[in-house]
Amino acid sequence: MQVFLQLGLSFVLLAAQCTPGAAVPSSQCRRQCGTVEIPYPFGIDPNCSLAEGFDLSCKVQDGISKPFNGDFEVLSMSLTEGTMRVLNYIVANCYNTSTRSMEFMGRYTGFVGQPSSPYRLSDVQNRFTVIGCNALYLIADKNGTGYQGLGFSTCRNFSDLVDGSCSGIGCSQTMIPKMMYNYGIVSSDLFNTSQIWEFNRCSYAVLMEATTFNFSTTYVSTTKFNDTNDGRVPMVLDWAIRDQKCDVAAKNKTGTYACLSSNSMCIDSVNDNGYMCNCSLGYKGNPYLPDGCQDVDECRDNPCPSGGVCHNTVGGYRCSCRVGRKLESNTCNPDIGLIIGITVGVVGVMVIIMIVVFWGQMIIQKRNLNKVRQDYFQQHGGLLLFDRMKSENGLAFTVFSEAELVQASDNFDNSRILGKGGHGTVYKGIIKNNMPVAIKRCALVDERQKKEFGQEMLILSQINHKNIVKLLGCCLEVEVPILVYEFVPNGTLFELIHGKNQALQISFSTLLRIAHEAAEGLSFLHSYASPPIIHGDVKTSNILLDDNYMAKVSDFGASILAPSDKQQFVTMVQGTCGYLDPEYMQTCQLTDKSDVYSFGVILLEILTGQLPLKLEGPEKQRSLSLIFLSAMKESNLDAVLVSYVKGQESMELLRGLADLAKICLDMCGDNRPSMKEVADELNRLRKLTTHPWVRLDMETDAESLLGGESTGGYQIELSGYPMGESEDQPINPRSSYYAR
Known part of the structure; x- marks a missing residue:
C-alpha cells in the first residue's frame, strides 16, 4: 500500500472556532475578490467576517485576484443553500x-x-x-x-x-x-x-x-x-454555524445568534449539527445582516389571475377582482350573488341613473383617450399627412390606428420579433387581405424629429425603388411613432456571408449582384430623393433579401434625412462599429460619403468572408479595413481573399473590386466616389463575369478616378458591345474605362 495523503495541506481556517460574534461588519469591508462575491458572514479583511472560521484570503495569481480558503481556491458560495x-x-x-x-x-x-x-x-x-x-x-x-x-x-x-x-x-x-x-x-x-x-x-x-x-x-x-x-x-x-441547532440558538438572540435580520428564519443544517439563516418567505437578501432581508414586490411578476389586481403586502401579496367579480379557485368569476342583489334592489330610476353614470364614464374615458391620441397625432404631423393624402389621391401610404397594428402583430408578441436594433424593434404582422408586413416600433425620438415627422413620412413614402424596402404607412396616435414596411422574407446579406444562411453557398457572382443592387438603392437615396436621404447605418445586416435574393436596403428612417442646419452636428455616435466613417468620428457630421465608407466595408466582407471587427487578437488585426488596406499597400491582396472567391473569379476582377473598396475607404470623404459612381463601377465589374470574351490587362500608369496614385486600370477589348454602350451606339474596338 502507498499513502498519497499525509493530511499535510489543510484549510487553515477550518481548525478555528466558528462561534459567531454579534458585531456588524463595517461598510468599508471589501465584498468582492476578482469576480467572486464575498457575502457576509464571510470576509477577506480583518473584522469583516462573522467568526474566524469564515475568514478568507484574497490573493493575486497571474495578475488575477482570487479568494482562497486556506490552500483551496474559492469559486463561489451560496447563502441560501449553505454551500x-x-x-x-x-x-x-x-x-x-x-x-x-x-x-x-x-x-x-x-x-x-x-x-x-x-x-x-x-x-x-x-x-x-x-x-x-x-x-x-x-x-x-x-x-x-x-x-x-x-x-x-x-x-x-x-x-x-x-x-x-x-x-x-x-x-x-x-x-x-x-x-x-x-x-x-x-x-x-x-x-x-x-x-x-x-x-x-x-x-x-x-x-x-x-x-x-x-x-x-x-x-x-x-x-x-x-x-x-x-x-x-x-x-x-x-x-453552517456549528455546535447549536435552531431551537437552542434562537433562544440566545441577544447574544451570538447569527440571524440578525428581523425578516429571517433559522434552518437546521442537513449535514451534521448546526444551523443556517434564510430570509423569510416573501423577502430576499442577506439574513446575517440587520435589515438585510428586504420585502419582495411579488406584483412585478403579476401573479394574479387574468382580470385580477395585485396588491403587494409586507412579506407577500394579495389579489382582488373588479367590482362584480370575486376570487374563486384563483380565478376572477362573476359575483352572482352581488349581481342579483343589485338587480333586485335597484329599480326604476336608479337603474336609469346607473346606466347614465356608466355610459358617462365610458364617454369621458373615451374622450380622454381620444384627446391623448389626437395630441400625439398632431404632434407627429398627422394633419399635414392627411392634407397631402387628400390632395394627392395617388399617394400609396396608409395611416394605421394603434388597434390595427396591435391586432396585426398579436399585441406585439415576442414570437413575432424579426429583429432588434438601435432604432427600434421590428415585428412581423398580417394586415388586411392577409398581407405580411414588417412593423417597426421606433425608439425614442427628440423634439425636432417629432415636429418634422409628418413631413419626413411624406418624403419617405414617395421613395419607390426596387432595391429599397418600401414604407407602406405609419401610426401616429402613439407616443413614439410606429412604421409599417413591406415584408422581406429571405434574411440578410450578413446571414448569407457569416451566419445561418452561409451553408447555401451562394456563388460570388450572386454576391456581386446583391452588392450592385444595394449600391443602386443607396445611390437612389443620395441622388434622386428630395431632399437627399443619408442612411447612416449601412451594413450587411441592413441589406435584406427577397424571395429571389434581390437586395433591399432597410433600416432608414426619419432621423436620417440630410440636415441643412447646425442640427446635423450630433453628440451621439450613429452607426455600427466596424462600419463607421473615421471622418464622421472626428467631425460628427454625417454625409453621403459616410455611407460610401460603410459600403466599402461591405465589399471587404464579400471579398474576405470576415467580420468587419474582431474583439480579440492583436490591435492591428481587429479591424478588417486596416487589415485590407495594409494588404493592398503591400500588394498582397491574395492573402486576405477568401478561398472560394479566388476559385470562382479571375484575379483581375477581384483586383478591380478591391480597388473600388480601397477608394471607398479613403480617410478623406472628398476623395471617395459617390454612391452612383460605386453602383456604375459594380455594374461594369458584373459584366466582366458574364462576358467570357472580355480580356483584362492591367495598366499601371493609367490615371484612375480611384485616387491620386494609380492603383491599376482595366483596358477592355470587346468582340461585342463595350460595357455601358447600347446597341445603337457605335462600337469602339478598344473601349477603355477606369474604376470610379
Whole structure:
C-alpha cells in the first residue's frame, strides 16, 4: 500500500472556532475578490467576517485576484443553500516502465478539519471519483466518522471504455457519508499494470462535485484529466454555524445568534449539527445582516389571475377582482350573488341613473383617450399627412390606428420579433387581405424629429425603388411613432456571408449582384430623393433579401434625412462599429460619403468572408479595413481573399473590386466616389463575369478616378458591345474605362 495523503495541506481556517460574534461588519469591508462575491458572514479583511472560521484570503495569481480558503481556491458560495465551491487537488499514480513500479505524480492533497469548523464535505453533491484501469484507492475519515470506502475501476482493453459512462469500467464514483470534515486517500499497487501501461500509465482519485464531471476516454489514455486547472477540480462544502441547532440558538438572540435580520428564519443544517439563516418567505437578501432581508414586490411578476389586481403586502401579496367579480379557485368569476342583489334592489330610476353614470364614464374615458391620441397625432404631423393624402389621391401610404397594428402583430408578441436594433424593434404582422408586413416600433425620438415627422413620412413614402424596402404607412396616435414596411422574407446579406444562411453557398457572382443592387438603392437615396436621404447605418445586416435574393436596403428612417442646419452636428455616435466613417468620428457630421465608407466595408466582407471587427487578437488585426488596406499597400491582396472567391473569379476582377473598396475607404470623404459612381463601377465589374470574351490587362500608369496614385486600370477589348454602350451606339474596338 502507498499513502498519497499525509493530511499535510489543510484549510487553515477550518481548525478555528466558528462561534459567531454579534458585531456588524463595517461598510468599508471589501465584498468582492476578482469576480467572486464575498457575502457576509464571510470576509477577506480583518473584522469583516462573522467568526474566524469564515475568514478568507484574497490573493493575486497571474495578475488575477482570487479568494482562497486556506490552500483551496474559492469559486463561489451560496447563502441560501449553505454551500461553498472550491478547487480540490487530484491524486495521480503513474506506472514507471523503468522501475516497473507505480510512482506518485502531482501534488499531495487533502482536506483537514475539526468538528467545530463551519465546513463539512457535501455528501449530496460530491462523489469519490477514481479513473484508470486496475486502479484501487481507499478514502478514509479516521479522525471523524471513522468512515472507510473503496474506489475501484478496471478495464482490459481501451475499447472497453465509453465516453460519459462512469460505472466501473475505467471510471467509478462512490458516495460518502454525512458529517465528514476531513479525509485521506490511500492508493494500492497490488494490481500489475504492466500489461496495460501502453494505453493507461496513470490513474487518478479525487473527491469532487459530481455534476461537473463527465468521463472521457482521453482521461485514461493521456494525462488530460490531471491538466485541468493545474490538477484541480470543483468540490462542494456544506457550511453552517456549528455546535447549536435552531431551537437552542434562537433562544440566545441577544447574544451570538447569527440571524440578525428581523425578516429571517433559522434552518437546521442537513449535514451534521448546526444551523443556517434564510430570509423569510416573501423577502430576499442577506439574513446575517440587520435589515438585510428586504420585502419582495411579488406584483412585478403579476401573479394574479387574468382580470385580477395585485396588491403587494409586507412579506407577500394579495389579489382582488373588479367590482362584480370575486376570487374563486384563483380565478376572477362573476359575483352572482352581488349581481342579483343589485338587480333586485335597484329599480326604476336608479337603474336609469346607473346606466347614465356608466355610459358617462365610458364617454369621458373615451374622450380622454381620444384627446391623448389626437395630441400625439398632431404632434407627429398627422394633419399635414392627411392634407397631402387628400390632395394627392395617388399617394400609396396608409395611416394605421394603434388597434390595427396591435391586432396585426398579436399585441406585439415576442414570437413575432424579426429583429432588434438601435432604432427600434421590428415585428412581423398580417394586415388586411392577409398581407405580411414588417412593423417597426421606433425608439425614442427628440423634439425636432417629432415636429418634422409628418413631413419626413411624406418624403419617405414617395421613395419607390426596387432595391429599397418600401414604407407602406405609419401610426401616429402613439407616443413614439410606429412604421409599417413591406415584408422581406429571405434574411440578410450578413446571414448569407457569416451566419445561418452561409451553408447555401451562394456563388460570388450572386454576391456581386446583391452588392450592385444595394449600391443602386443607396445611390437612389443620395441622388434622386428630395431632399437627399443619408442612411447612416449601412451594413450587411441592413441589406435584406427577397424571395429571389434581390437586395433591399432597410433600416432608414426619419432621423436620417440630410440636415441643412447646425442640427446635423450630433453628440451621439450613429452607426455600427466596424462600419463607421473615421471622418464622421472626428467631425460628427454625417454625409453621403459616410455611407460610401460603410459600403466599402461591405465589399471587404464579400471579398474576405470576415467580420468587419474582431474583439480579440492583436490591435492591428481587429479591424478588417486596416487589415485590407495594409494588404493592398503591400500588394498582397491574395492573402486576405477568401478561398472560394479566388476559385470562382479571375484575379483581375477581384483586383478591380478591391480597388473600388480601397477608394471607398479613403480617410478623406472628398476623395471617395459617390454612391452612383460605386453602383456604375459594380455594374461594369458584373459584366466582366458574364462576358467570357472580355480580356483584362492591367495598366499601371493609367490615371484612375480611384485616387491620386494609380492603383491599376482595366483596358477592355470587346468582340461585342463595350460595357455601358447600347446597341445603337457605335462600337469602339478598344473601349477603355477606369474604376470610379
